Amino acid sequence: MAYWLMKSEPDEFSIDDLVKAPRQTTSWFGVRNYVARNFMRDTMRIGDGVLFYHSSCAVPGIAGLAKVSSKPHPDESQFDRKSPYYDPKADRKDPRWMLVDVKLVKKTRVMPLDEMRTCPELAGMITLKRGNRLSITPVTDAEWNFIVGKLGE
DNA sequence: GCCAACGTTGGC
């Protein structure tokens, strides 16, 4: 069992959208970075824990807990000419972009990025490192436990 | 295979 932080822009897909989604589940569409794709395609397992993170918004931070709920499958938006995520080089026979489904565990209070930065326990988090833009990053057991504890207080 | 130019991310 592993843990992950996954960024989403709430203007596009927020924790509230996940609460309202059918089966409180969404396919994690739109990732167009190979490192992030490889995590979903090669490393994630059903049941892995997910920190749902809001980025590019007024209060960036963790907004809820979720879990990986499917094996990898193709991101359909790569084939959709009308989608901003359309990839003209994608091939149905050999899809370039794979994703997993993510299911809500619970919406929490927001743990703002500002607060995360004040916690020495989180100083090593990849997503807090200067210049890091990766939208999916692994989280250690210690980081996960600390954050879940903080969110439960 | 190098690397300059360009595009994107994401906090501020």
Next chain:
DNA sequence: GCCAACGTTGGC
């Protein structure tokens, strides 16, 4: 809207 940092593209 700015801009630092980083990823991708494409000419050579």
